[in-house]
Amino acid sequence: xxxxxxxxxxxxxxxxxxxxxxxxxxxxxxxxxxxxxxxxxxxxxxxxxxxxxxxxxxxxxxxxxxxxxxxxxxxxxxxxxxxxxxxxxxxxxxxxxxxxxxxxxxxxxxxxxxxxxxxxxxxxxxxxxxxxxxxxxxxxxxxxxxxxxxxxxxxxxxxxxxxxxxxxxxxxxxxxxxxxxxxxxxxxxxxxxxxxxxxxxxxxxxxxxxxxxxxxxxxxxxxxxxxxxxxxxxxxxxxxxxxxxxxxxxxxxxxxxxxxxxxxxxxxxxxxxxxxxxxxxxxxxxxxxxxxxxxxxxxxxxxxxxxxxxxxxxxxxxxxxxxxxxxxxxxxxxxxxxxxx
Amino acid sequence: xxxxxxxxxxxxxxxxxxxxxxxxxxxxxxxxxxxxxxxxxxxxxxxxxxxxxxxxxxxxxxxxxxxxxxxxxxxxxxxxxxxxxxxxxxxxxxxxxxxxxxxxxxxxxxxxxxxxxxxxxxxxxxxxxxxxxxxxxxxxxxxxxxxxxxxxxxxxxxxxxxxxxxxxxxxxxxxxxxxxxxxxxxxxxxxxxxxxxxxxxxxxxxxxxxxxxxxxxxxxxxxxxxxxxxxxxxxxxxxxxxxxxxxxxxxxxxxxxxxxxxxxxxxxxxxxxxxxxxxxxxxxxxxxxxxxx
Amino acid sequence: xxxxxxxxxxxxxxxxxxxxxxxxxxxxxxxxxxxxxxxxxxxxxxxxxxxxxxxxxxxxxxxxxxxxxxxxxxxxxxxxxxxxxxxxxxxxxxxxxxxxxxxxxxxxxxxxxxxxxxxxxxxxxxxxxxxxxxxxxxxxxxxxxxxxxxxxxxxxxxxxxxxxxxxxxxxxxxxxxxxxxxxxxxxxxxxxxxxxxxxxxxxxxxxxxxxxxxxxxxxxxxxxxxxxxxxxxxxxxxxxxxxxxxxxxxxxxxxxxxxxxxxxxxxxxxxxxxxxx
Numbered sequence: 001x002x003x004x005x006x007x008x009x010x011x012x013x014x015x016x017x018x019x020x021x022x023x024x025x026x027x028x029x030x031x032x033x034x035x036x037x038x039x040x041x042x043x044x045x046x047x048x049x050x051x052x053x054x055x056x057x058x059x060x061x062x063x064x065x066x067x068x069x070x071x072x073x074x075x076x077x078x079x080x081x082x083x084x085x086x087x088x089x090x091x092x093x094x095x096x097x098x099x100x101x102x103x104x105x106x107x108x109x110x111x112x113x114x115x116x117x118x119x120x121x122x123x124x125x126x127x128x129x130x131x132x133x134x135x136x137x138x139x140x141x142x143x144x145x146x147x148x149x150x151x152x153x154x155x156x157x158x159x160x161x162x163x164x165x166x167x168x169x170x171x172x173x174x175x176x177x178x179x180x181x182x183x184x185x186x187x188x189x190x191x192x193x194x195x196x197x198x199x200x201x202x203x204x205x206x207x208x209x210x211x212x213x214x215x216x217x218x219x220x221x222x223x224x225x226x227x228x229x230x231x232x233x234x235x236x237x238x239x240x241x242x243x244x245x246x247x248x249x250x251x252x253x254x255x256x257x258x259x260x261x262x263x264x265x266x267x268x269x270x271x272x273x274x275x276x277x278x279x280x281x282x283x284x285x286x287x288x289x290x291x292x293x294x295x296x297x298x299x300x301x302x303x304x305x306x307x308x309x310x311x312x313x314x315x316x317x318x319x320x321x322x323x324x325x326x327x328x329x330x331x332x333x334x335x336x337x338x339x340x341x
Numbered sequence: 342x343x344x345x346x347x348x349x350x351x352x353x354x355x356x357x358x359x360x361x362x363x364x365x366x367x368x369x370x371x372x373x374x375x376x377x378x379x380x381x382x383x384x385x386x387x388x389x390x391x392x393x394x395x396x397x398x399x400x401x402x403x404x405x406x407x408x409x410x411x412x413x414x415x416x417x418x419x420x421x422x423x424x425x426x427x428x429x430x431x432x433x434x435x436x437x438x439x440x441x442x443x444x445x446x447x448x449x450x451x452x453x454x455x456x457x458x459x460x461x462x463x464x465x466x467x468x469x470x471x472x473x474x475x476x477x478x479x480x481x482x483x484x485x486x487x488x489x490x491x492x493x494x495x496x497x498x499x500x501x502x503x504x505x506x507x508x509x510x511x512x513x514x515x516x517x518x519x520x521x522x523x524x525x526x527x528x529x530x531x532x533x534x535x536x537x538x539x540x541x542x543x544x545x546x547x548x549x550x551x552x553x554x555x556x557x558x559x560x561x562x563x564x565x566x567x568x569x570x571x572x573x574x575x576x577x578x579x580x581x582x583x584x585x586x587x588x589x590x591x592x593x594x595x596x597x598x599x600x601x602x603x604x605x606x607x608x609x610x611x612x613x614x615x616x617x618x619x620x621x622x623x624x625x626x627x628x629x630x631x632x633x634x
Numbered sequence: 635x636x637x638x639x640x641x642x643x644x645x646x647x648x649x650x651x652x653x654x655x656x657x658x659x660x661x662x663x664x665x666x667x668x669x670x671x672x673x674x675x676x677x678x679x680x681x682x683x684x685x686x687x688x689x690x691x692x693x694x695x696x697x698x699x700x701x702x703x704x705x706x707x708x709x710x711x712x713x714x715x716x717x718x719x720x721x722x723x724x725x726x727x728x729x730x731x732x733x734x735x736x737x738x739x740x741x742x743x744x745x746x747x748x749x750x751x752x753x754x755x756x757x758x759x760x761x762x763x764x765x766x767x768x769x770x771x772x773x774x775x776x777x778x779x780x781x782x783x784x785x786x787x788x789x790x791x792x793x794x795x796x797x798x799x800x801x802x803x804x805x806x807x808x809x810x811x812x813x814x815x816x817x818x819x820x821x822x823x824x825x826x827x828x829x830x831x832x833x834x835x836x837x838x839x840x841x842x843x844x845x846x847x848x849x850x851x852x853x854x855x856x857x858x859x860x861x862x863x864x865x866x867x868x869x870x871x872x873x874x875x876x877x878x879x880x881x882x883x884x885x886x887x888x889x890x891x892x893x894x895x896x897x898x899x900x901x902x903x904x905x906x907x908x909x910x911x
Contacts, residue, residue: 014752021753029769128404136647140901144841144894146849146865149886152872156883160876234445238508241397241439242459243431252458257449268755275760279849283872293761294853297768309765313757332449332495 004328004335011324015317022313023306027071030302031064037084037302058302071306080310081303085296090307093292098311099182100170101281101288105273107208112215112269117255117262119216120223125250127228135220142217147276151210151283158206165206168285171199207284211276215269222265226258233257260331267323271316344416346519346551347373347396352410354391354400365391367575368410373519378545378552380562380583382598383572389555392572393521396553397437398427415518432462436512437521438541441528442504446496452507453492456514463515479510482547483540502533509541513548520545523555538565559598563587568629571595573620581627591625641906642899651898658892662711674701675709677860685878695880698870703880706862707888713863714892717778718843722836724782729789730832734820736790737797748794754787760849767855777856781846785839792835796828830907837903841896848889864889 038054039046052061058081059067074081080090116139123135159167170184171177175196177187185204188196230236231254239253281290289308296304328334349371355364366388373379383389391400398419400406412419414435419427439445447455457472473492480488483506496504505526512520525541526534542565545552556562562569562583569586571579571594579592590596597620642648666672670691680700688695694703736747754762766780800806801824809819848865850856857863864885871881 017749018752018756021749022756025753026757026765029765032769133647136901140897141890141894144845144897145886145890146845146852148849148852148865148868148872149889152868152875152882152886156876156879234439234441235447237394237399238437238439238445239447240399241431241437243428243433243462244458245428252450253447257447260449271756271758272760273758275758275764276849278760278764279852282853282869293764294855297764297855300768305765305768309757309761312761316758317756330449332451333497336495336498 004325007328007334008321008325011321015321019310019314019317023071023075023310024068026306026309026313027068028064030306031067037300080307083296083301083304083307085299085301085304090304093304094289094307094311095182097287097289097292100184100286101274101277101290102315103170103183103185104204104208104211104280104286104288105270105277107204108212108215108273108277109270111208111212112219112273113266115212116216116219117223117259119220120262121227121250121255123220123224124227124231124254125246127224127231132224135224139217139220142213143221144217145214146279147211147214148279148283150213151207151280154206154210155283166203170203170287171196172203175199207280207286210283211273211280214276215266215273218269219262219266222262223255223258226261227254230254230258256330260327263323263327263330267320270319270323274312274316344375345372345413346375346377346415347371347553348411348413348416349392349396350411350413352392352395352412353408354388354395354410355407357405357407362407365575366395369572369575369577371570371577371580373551373553375518375551376549377568378542378554378566379568379570380554380556380566381570381572382556382559382562384557386574387572388575389557389572390523393437393523393553393555396521397431397435398424401427432459433515434517435519435521436515436517437523438508438512438525440524440526442508442526443496443501443528445508446504448496450495451492452494452496452499456492456511459511459514476510476514479514480507482544483507483510485510501529502537505529505533505537506540509537509544513544513550516548517550519551519553521553521555524557527558534561559587571598577624578620578622579625579627581625582629585627589627591627593619593622595625638903638906642902645902647898648902651895651900651902654891654895655899658711658895659715661708662715665705665708665712669702669705669708671702671705672709674705675862685874685881687878688880694884695878697867697881698874703867703884706867707864707885710862710864710867710885711888711892713774713857713861714844714847715840717774717781717847718840720778721781721785721843721847722839724778725785726789726832726836728782729786729791730793730825730828732786733790733793734797734825734828737794738801738816738820738824747790751787751790751794754784755791757784759784760846763846763850764853764855767850772855772858774857774861777847777850780850781843784846785843788839789832789835792831793828796831797824800824800827834900834903834907837896838900841893841900844896845889845893 038051038058038060042050042054055061059070062070071081078091080094082088083090083093086093119135119139123132126132155167158164166172175188175193177184177191177193177196180187180190184200185197188194188200227250236249236253239249244253277288278290278293280286281288282294289312292304293308295301296308349369352366352369353364354366355362369388369392371379371381371392381389381392394400395408396412396414396419401408401420402424408420414430422430446452453469453473453476456476457467457469460467460472460475476492477488480491485491485503485506491499491503491507496507499507509525522541526537529537538561552566554562554566566583569579569581569583570577571586571592573594579586579590579595586595587599590599642652661668665675669675671678678699678701680696683692683696683700685698685700686692686696692702692704694707697703697706732747732751736744736751757765762784763780766783767776770776770780806819806823809823814823847856848863848868851863851865852869854866854869856865859866867885868882868889871878871885874881
């Protein structure tokens with residue numbers, strides 16, 4: 001356990017370093033904007049003085065490293081500045097929109113793991129056969145379309161032609177759930193409103209499934225590939241020589257050891273989902289970070305762009321930390337790295 | 342004649358490739374009497390490991406494999422059994438020791454879990470505690486001084502020799518009547534290999550198990566086995582009691598193998614002159630020594 | 635090489651891939667000849683045929699200003715392919731060089747280069763491209779730049795990992811002993827051993843670049859009208875679901891077909907080239 005904590009501390013340090021790098025990168029990108037952001041924010045009718053005043057407020061008249069210094073100082077106080085689009089603190093905006101996006105991504109992640117890994121396992125067990133080829137085609141199709149295309153197709157099929165699922169939104173308007181965490185699934189349980197919970201789940205399913213399809217495909221392909229490799233290992237033959245049932249060998253001898261290399265990539269797929277959520281949210285009118293993100297990008301709202309990207313990157317780094325932790329827990333080599341022989 | 346532990350007659354086996362079919366066994370016949378230790382000796386690629394896997398029934402389920410001939414285990418025809426029946430034999434009546442002990446144990450489970458799985462083959466409801474109670478004396482038989490520490494360990498935490506002993510104990514804990522040993526310990530260094538072979542010999546004698554010992558190394562085989570089959574490119578070229586084969590090797594290939602025995606036991610795969618035409622000489626059979634088979 | 639071709643042609647899945655790619659590439663190259671209304675790739679309005687469902691001669695229907703959807707999709711392929719090729723031509727050499735240098739030299743170059751790579755990989759790809767596009771004006775050129783900036787790190791990570799394994803190989807040591815220059819060892823000895831993995835990834839990526847580019851334009855951050863683009867066609871059409879379904883379904887399927895083709899071929903290449911390593 002000590003080894004795991006040590007490893008985690010190391011990863012946390014690296015992640016912090018990387019996040020600092022991300023902030024520099026995004027800050028750099030945001031400051032090469034052609035045109036004066038103050039002018040864009042105030043519109044064409046503002047006077048020169050008004051523009052200069054806002055530019056000074058935003059420290060736009062100072063050298064870029066001083067601007068970055070201001071940014072870091074604000075960040076250390078938990079401030080990301082004021083959004084020129086909403087005229088509210090960026091942190092407030094993000095706190096309002098992020099939970100809806102995270103809820104969507106988390107459910108999609110669960111679908112990805114819950115469907116993708118078993119599909120890959122079945123394909124590997126029947127490798128070379130019909131089932132394997134079927135899974136290969138399905139998972140290749142899954143990764144071959146952007147999630148907004150799946151969103152459109154699923155919506156047409158299961159919301160319009162077969163009206164099984166709702167077309168838009170997070171929950172029906174008849175449910176008024178008190179805002180505690182912003183996660184409707186959590187808030188509805190806190191309020192003890194199980195019907196609201198079910199309703200929120202019902203709204204979540206189609207967008208989450210559309211979002212997860214490429215992840216499902218990736219996870220299935222990866223699991224299959226790693227398992228097929230593991231199936232060549234001597235301990236599989238040994239397990240066979242002991243006459244263990246084929247499914248037991250698949251689960252305990254081929255799947256579990258090959259889960260470790262698969263997990264790293266699954267972490268990356270999770271990252272991709274944080275971005276792809278933007279595409280699905282647009283189709284299902286999901287009140288998440290997407291509309292806000294696109295709006296602030298189109299309006300060149302510097303503080304909001306930097307803040308949004310930083311928060312998403314932080315969420316991604318946290319997801320990867322969790323993956324690292326899981327790997328350490330699954331892999332005895334890491335867990336017991338420092339215990340004596 | 343007593344009922345054989347293992348009797349293989351005219352076993353032919355080929356692998357179907359994309360374009361052609363490769364025949365790897367051209368009619369192998371061999372037998373192992375109860376409690377007898379028989380060696381199958383040949384170079385890598387001679388078909389000895391394939392024979393072992395065919396006996397275990399590990400190849401029959403593969404689509405690319407074509408097999409004919411007869412394999413009888415304790416008088417029962419393996420081909421006549423369902424795959425479920427064959428599976429039931431493995432790990433209980435029939436078990437196998439593999440070449441590389443470290444990679445043959447599952448890296449993500451503790452030794453005790455893996456032992457427990459093996460014991461469940463005989464007694465599906467056995468608890469971990471009962472299993473450990475049965476494993477401890479077995480581990481001390483293979484000279485493992487701290488059985489509990491070893492049971493708690495993962496394979497990578499133990500040395501190669503230790504893993505090898507664990508594997509031997511695992512193979513014998515269900516009291517199989519036939520043990521197949523595929524180049525045991527070749528992956529280990531020479532002294533460790535020697536120790537483990539002695540250990541294995543003592544154990545199989547005590548447990549009255551028959552052994553089919555597969556090796557490329559005649560030096561090791563001489564110390565270990567009662568009888569020898571020499572296999573070359575899928576054919577048995579010479580067979581007989583160990584002493585007789587060593588005293589008077591009849592087949593050119595056997596003579597070449599003997600000339601290539603490393604001075605100390607173990608070492609690398611012997612280098613043998615390519616002399617295929619001479620090796621096609623007819624099979625040499627030595628008269629069985631009195632009292633055996 | 636002939637062996638690779640032979641194996642590809644022996645599997646129905648990879649043949650399908652080759653056929654799909656062939657269809658996409660050939661129709662894009664000869665778009666002027668194969669489309670019924672090549673002039674509809676630009677600003678054309680046909681009030682007689684606004685928003686028509688599929689019917690002859692508009693086999694995929696017409697858009698809101700009466701342009702033939704099939705013609706526009708084929709012309710959109712042309713732009714997607716150009717974009718994909720340009721992005722890979724820029725991103726692959728950059729990423730490969732960085733991965734080679736970091737992996738072979740080690741030390742501080744590795745620290746600086748791979749940590750930089752990590753920074754780029756820590757921003758979800760689409761979000762990175764979006765923020766770059768947001769800052770720049772949405773044009774085809776800038777779209778290529780944005781996607782290139784998000785793409786090179788994957789190649790430096792890939793090559794870096796291969797180099798770490800290869801530099802321990804005997805042939806590298808042999809070259810070092812006879813005093814070959816570092817440049818020679820990196821580009822003449824190690825790089826050729828990375829080719830199978832790079833080629834496989836490039837085949838897959840040609841599809842994924844098309845996918846990402848369409849995602850950007852779907853969000854309004856890519857190629858601008860009237861230039862035909864699959865992503866913006868879906869975005870535009872999504873407002874008219876479910877009645878004018880053809881506006882979204884056909885451009886969406888067009889993306890799927892192209893990317894699926896590259897995936898099928900890349901998958902087959904991975905099986906073949908992977909086994910040869």
